[in-house]
Amino acid sequence: MKLSNIIGKQVISIFDSTVIGTVFSFQLNKSKTCITDILLEGANSEVYLIPTSKIFASLDCILIKNNSPISLVADNYPPTMMNALVFDLAGRGLGNVIDIHYDERYQISSFITQRATISPKQIVNCTQKLILINTDTHYILSHFYPRTKFAQNSKMDVSILN
DSSP, X not given: OBGGGTTTOEEEXXXXXXXXXXXXXXXXXXXXXXXXXXXXXXXXXXXXXEEGGGEEEESSSEEEOOSSOOOBOOSOOOOOSTTOEEEETTOOXXXXXXXXXXXXXXXXXXXXXXXXXXXGGGEEEEOSSEEEEOOSTTOOGGGGSOSOOOOSSOOOOOOOOO
């Protein structure tokens, strides 16, 4: 399934049979391997956050199984990785993230850019605006850690000069 197929769909609550809003964004887990929540915009521009575990069906609309009213979200929700720039460790630009493919459990199978399809396993590091991927097997992430180590819990003698 493609994330772009969800964006723009209406979300209907089974609890009270009302249209809550329209999907405009999503949130990922820390490891960027799973879609955890969808973000909706309501009729009066309010924003709702719905966990993907609450989604009952998602063909022509998204039905959510909730047993209480949906609560509003604060305005400081984090941006998503859509449109993030993608570079490999050789410094080649692979374009921007234009879509995300996922399975029925919302586990991400790939990020789609203009020039490549990227597995979450290839991601070395990422932010909301930039993704670094490893396309070559001889690069190991530990090679990029700082080389200098500081001793922890060591005693230091300090003397004062007069």
